[in-house]
Amino acid sequence: MSFVTVEDVFQSYDDRPILERVNVEVDEGEFAAIVGASGCGKSTFLRLLLAQERPSRGRVRIADAPPAKEPGLDRGIVFQKYSVFPHMTVRDNIVAGESLRSGWGRFFGRKSKAAKIRADETLARIGLDHVADHYPATLSGGMQQRLAIGQALAAKPRVLLLDEPFGALDPGTRLSMHDFLQELRAETGMTVFMVTHDLEEAFKLGDRVLVFDKPRWDPHDPSRYGATITYDFDARDGGIPFQKLQEDTHVLQANG
Template identity: 50%
Template sequence: MAIIEMKNLWKEYGDQVVLERLNATVQEGEFVTIVGASGCGKTTFLKMLLGTEEPTRGEMLLDGRPLTPEPDDSRGVVFQRYSVLSHLTALDNVMLGGELQSSRWLGISFGKQRRKLRKEALAMLESVGLDQAADKYPHELSGGMQQRLALAQALIKKPRILLLDEPFGALDPGIRADMHKLVLSLWKEQKLTVFMITHDINEGFYLGTRLWVFDKPRLDPQAPGAYGARVTYDLPVGDCQTGTLTSINESVDNTSRAIDRF
């Protein structure tokens, strides 16, 4: 069953074309990894999926209906920079979404509702390996632990779609490998559909069931903003061969150099 459909999707800012002619269908449960040169529109695309940016032209559909133009519980997001709140404990960070839903102005729940939220948050912390750190503040946690906490925040509302914007870029290789295992485990257990941006093509191959390359197939030196990026490769990971990896690397490198010139 298709969960996301893009039909001739464009994103422009004035005369600057960021993305153009995106057409793709993503089935529920797929893990889509996204690579491409810096500045080619990957994060803009993720923001359109989240609902904080709207397409300029075309359609983005969720279950066959237009995507709501604002974030909701169907989508969770984790950024490269830790999105946790420094003045709250790990447990309070995970409870916050439910607290705000109970009382938008006070941001706190009471009685039975609070006990329910606390129980759910503790279970989520356990699922990401932070059950022993529930009462710690973010500054007391390592980078990998803070990113686990960000995952718990994103998943506590049980989203169907998880959006990851280079979530492991700041982590050292050992912690990064642990996070790979955790994300794959959560993806399978919670039956998520995942879109993940990464600058590491090998990471994209390892984690994804499908790999997209965002690239600018058209470049005009006189008008660098005239054309946008498109999905130039859309590959089932199992079909990726060494030659394809070389072509992707060359494509990304060429686009990166072209962007850097302007």
């Protein structure tokens, strides 16, 4: 049974179609990289997965639960711009991420001390323990993005959504962040969706690469039709289309 299920999803803004007929199933622990031209609905798709938006038609389900009406703690998101609290220290940013699971949104007394200990453990794991008392503005771009991912992970989400998280980083830092993300994924077993404009990055990090495009195009009215998933590549097997691979497997099983 799939973990994330997107069923016949359409999304429009003011009668302008953005997405149409989007269907995909992703297993728990899979990494789905998302690519496509600018304006073809990739970030909209992430917002639908986050439940920040609700589809015009269709539904998005996680772990076979009813469609969420608003973002929940089972989903974490990291944007290209470092989404951390600039007025908090590095340690306190991690504590803030975990505190979202507290009914009060804050920790007090012994719980606060325990949360800071856990935050230090997280910072050691992501290589930022030596700057725990610093503020985000004093960190490099790569370190700030590590902090943003660590903050998202502190809430223990089951699904991590990444919207071009490494687009603003220099090439060397970007490569180190690739290693960092792969290590964290191996440790946590999270399901990951990542939007990127870098095809090489998509095939390097993703188990699957979902390509968004408009199968229908009106040159006189480019906004007439929405985008959908036109290709679903299995990046674990040299780029063989995932859907085609599934179809061939079903045929072999039926004939076997």
